[in-house]
Amino acid sequence: MSYPVLVRGLTKTFYDESRGEIRAVDGIDFECGEGEIFGLLGANGAGKTTTLRMLSTILTPTSGSAAILNHDVVRDPEGVRKHLGFYSAGTALYPRLTARETIEFFARINQYPSSRVPERVRYLVDRFGISKYADVRVEKLSTGMKQKVSLARTVAHDPPIIIFDEPTVGLDVLNALEAQQTIKELRDEGKTIIFSTHIMSEAERLCDRIAIIHGGRILDCDTLAGLREKTGKHYLEDIFVQYAGRPAE
Amino acid sequence: MNWGTLRLLYIHELKMLLRARRTVVMSIVVPALIMPIVLVGSKYSTDRRARALAETTYRYVVTGPEAGRVRGLIRDNVDGTLPQFLPEETSAADPARSLENGLIHFYIQTSRNPADAVPVVQIVFRGDRDVSRNGSERMSDLLRRARRNQADVLLAARGFPAGPNQVFPVEPESIASAAQVTGSDVGRFLTVILVMLMFTGGSIVAMDIIAGEKERGTLETLLTTAAGRAEIVTAKQLAITSVGIFIALIQALNFLIYIRFRLIELPAGFAIELPLVSILNLLLLFLPLAAAIAAVLLMLSAYAKTYKEAQLYFFPVYLLGLVPALAAVLPGIRSRSAIALVPIANVSVAVREILMGRPDQPMIFVTFGVMAVTGIWLMRTSARMLTREDIIAPGHFEAETLLGGPGLFRKRVLRWFALMWAVIFAVAANIPQLSTFRAQLLFNEVVVFAGASLLMIKVYRLNIREALSLRSVRPAVWLAALIAIPAGHVMSFAVFRLVNTVIPAPQQLLEQFSRDFIPKDMPAWELYFFLAVLPAICEEIGFRGVLLYGLRRKLKPVELALAVGLIFGMFHITLFRIVPTAFMGVILTAVAVMTGSIFPGILIHMGNNAFAVWAADSGLALQSLRWSDYGAAALIFALAMWIMWRTRASSSGCP
């Protein structure tokens, strides 16, 4: 069967004059099915962000391939980005645009059919509950409000695949829960979601399948139940330590 | 290129800018307020100075045998002829001392040489004092006028048939229209002013447009959208260009207002005449100029990681951009010369020709082409910089800064050489003890080239064998090097002649160079030591040793030879020596890369310089050679290079 997201042998090396090659991502394979939340679980510096940046075509892979809905990230980066929503702590909002303008701008720039843009913006403003401050400039919004706008702009063009790179970093409990709720709802709408985190509880609660990534490699990839069975541990934290504690060969 | 996306992005950029209130205020309101203040102030200041000079009573002393006559002349001519000049004679025992102490402004010394019938009147003043210089100039004018009046009176009294002014009157008549003269004057500075306005106007958006986005994290957001990088860069470029042009227009409008309110006085006979063709031609030049400047600014912004960093680069780039724009100020320069290939400078020269009503149409197209290519190249570079990974994913840098050693050396080597260049440039003229032949060579070669190289080796803990490529080579290489010496020298002379056809060297400068620099009475052995042995060893250590080692991993062999050669050329300061020495530098670098050793290069360098000294000494005229001779030299040289290529070292990095 064909997967919406298909990654094969994806590798990224950074070259450093004094230290030589650093393999940030080292030949990883995975695939995600439609309507699935796929979790990348790893410590800081494990290679999660680099992987997701390659998927979103911000970085070019050194070798290997990745395809989003059969669009290759190297050969057809624009095709990839058109079908992709990318959300991370690094993707900030334009402070001097209003919330509504932000959503509209990203819908248009991502080539959402322009006749349907106003309708889409209205829908998203309702959907994320930002109608009260839709015409306030983003720079004046609080963190929680900004996060909602940010989520809305990620899905502005109704992409079938959405990447969340550590979406709850820096959010308080309530906002984090709301973000998780949104992700679930998006999955229920049939979106394919790739999700990276280093927070175990989040992965436990959300992910249909979890890939444990460490030192640039995927050590294992399975459903939570499958991982529990393989390791004999119940809590994801223990499962993770068992994998990551093993020296990478 | 997706035009819809481009349009959307462009409007987005402009909207962002307009909403930044502070930026708008700083870029439009503040200059509009400051300019009139500056203009009023400088007008006030010049007026005040003129008034002060006019109201000053100039104290002076007259001495010598002709004092009485000079006094009479001054008395008779001071009124009416030069209004507002108030001289007042005083007395002083020692005029020189009085002048020194500022008691008088100048003194007039008269003397009569018995051998000559004409007495001498000398006005002695202090050029470093404003009032003294001014007073002496006025007194000089007065006396000259007095002398002429006296001669007129004398000639008329003796019955000379014409006043001196009626003899051979000269009537200059210019065929240039007032508009052409104005165009010639305005054309000198128009491009500089435009470049200034474009740079400052454009910088307001440019600094923020990529660097600011990087800092705020919105660049990553933008890069994950379906817009292509080409579209993003083009939209940003267009935004900078249009804001730059807009601000330049506003400032131009301000100027018109200042002229209207007489804050700026137009010179008499000012007339501007611009037919449609000229306007089109100007647009043809100014649009790519504006676009190229915007592209420079964009590149700065793309290169910088933060807003602050972008600003830091702005000032030097701005100054460097102004220098070529000044080309039209130089007298006698025409666009039909090598200048047409220098971006910005070519526009400056061509614009002046257009304003003079004498456009050189083919050269205007050449200029347009050069500017367009420059602009496109800059834009592509900016687009490529957006994909630079260390910008998006920092964190993999500066480890070598902590560790030091060769890794850091590779990052710093160019900085060291820039510093060495500045030292060589600035030292000779400032320290008189070092400006003699021997001292200057010793300083440059031993202290700067060899000394700094060894210092670098020590500071960065480099392996001296590797850094200086101290390796032995096969005998065949030595043979090839020996063959290469005379052939290489003849070829570099050919390069010099070729360059001279494009950039002619002023003969005076060349002669002065050889005359002033090399002492006449120097023994031959010393001459050979200072000009051949010393430079060969020290410069090879510096350039083919340390510099080559530092750049080796960054560049491919061909780029390496070109880069090291060019830097080597730049160290020879004078324009006419840069290309031929850079040519030698490329050859020497190629030899070092092929043989993997510094020694053959030292031999060639030494031989080449010794050959030059010998040729100058024995009067061998290389310029009398025919081009076929140069061809033969090239063949011999190619043979030498081929031998080295065949026996190249495995470690050389050559394929």
Added chain:
Amino acid sequence: MNWKDIRVLYVREVVSAMRERTIVTNSILIPLLLYPLLIWLMYTGFSFVSGQNEELTSRVMLKNLPAFHDALRSTIQSEGSIVIVAAADPAADIRTGSLDALIEFVPVNDGASTLENNFRARITYDESRDRSDQARGRLIESVSKYRQDFIERQALRFGVSGAELQGFLLESENVSSGRQMGQFVLGLLIPILLIVMLSVGGFYPAIDSTAGERENSTWETIMSTATSRSNVMMAKYLYVATMSFVAGLLNLVAMIFSMSSLLGPLTRPGMPNFTFRIPMESVPVIVAGAAFLSLFIAAGMMILASFARTYKEGQSMIAPFHIALMLPVLFLQGPGIQFTPGLAMIPVLNVVVMIREAIQGVYRWPLIGITLAVELLCILGALRVATMVLRHEDFVMGTYSGSFGRFARERLLGRKP
């Protein structure tokens, strides 16, 4: 004031400044590299042009030269830079630039003068071409030289000797040495450049040590240490003053060095040989002036910058101060300005004039005293304002949207928005 604390804080500021690229580049690398580079570029441009212009002789056509005045031809030619050519259509050739000037001789018989063989010379040229304009100048010079000789010869016939006609030789002698001339030029340039450089030198450190710290969130860290707020600010202030001072002097030295590199080889024989050297005796005055000014500039900049929350805000806060500093200096700096007691009372400008006089070798100690006293008062005044500002703790939090103006309105004048 706890000077031990201040010292510790000050050293930290300086150390981190030396590791900050913006500051190092602006205050050290730019002067060391940029000035020589610019001067070199100008020098290269100059030699390029002199190469291009070398064979730029004036091509001139003579028309209807009376046979009697054939000597004029040799007078013209004796000037090596004029070549006499012939053209079929001189006016057209002048227009296209292949001929530089036409000199046409018309006999004069107008009765006003009865001089025999008199002529009128009409020069046709193109004023908008540099080369043609130059040809005109050369021709006028040749004709006037010829006229002079001619009148002298003719005058003899009327019993006027050459000596009588000439009357006297007029000479001008500048008794200032090349060094004094150099000092004169430096005196005009250096003080202004010094102020610009002091201000630029303080600019980045002032923003970096305040807004920069807020951006890095180290502001609260440092404010929560066991030393008082005023100690922290004092250390920062001294650091900004140091940076401004160092940058100003470094720039000055680099500029003087590169200037003499360029102007040295360009001065021709016959021209006064300018030597660009500052007299040693003036160094203490320059240094004192620079030190006082940098203390004043630093105080002004710190007051404004300490409100800024981001680098950009800091910039737009300080820029007006920077401009305000430059303006009076820019338009009161003509060579004619006198150092009077009145002028010595005007801050900043008095230092400009004081340094100028010192470079030119004039020391008027009472005025220097007044100048330094006035500067000192300004510094104390600025510090007084600073302590007033420091009392308000909301300043520490970076309220008032980074604006001193808003602080002054809302807090000092008590007007709520």
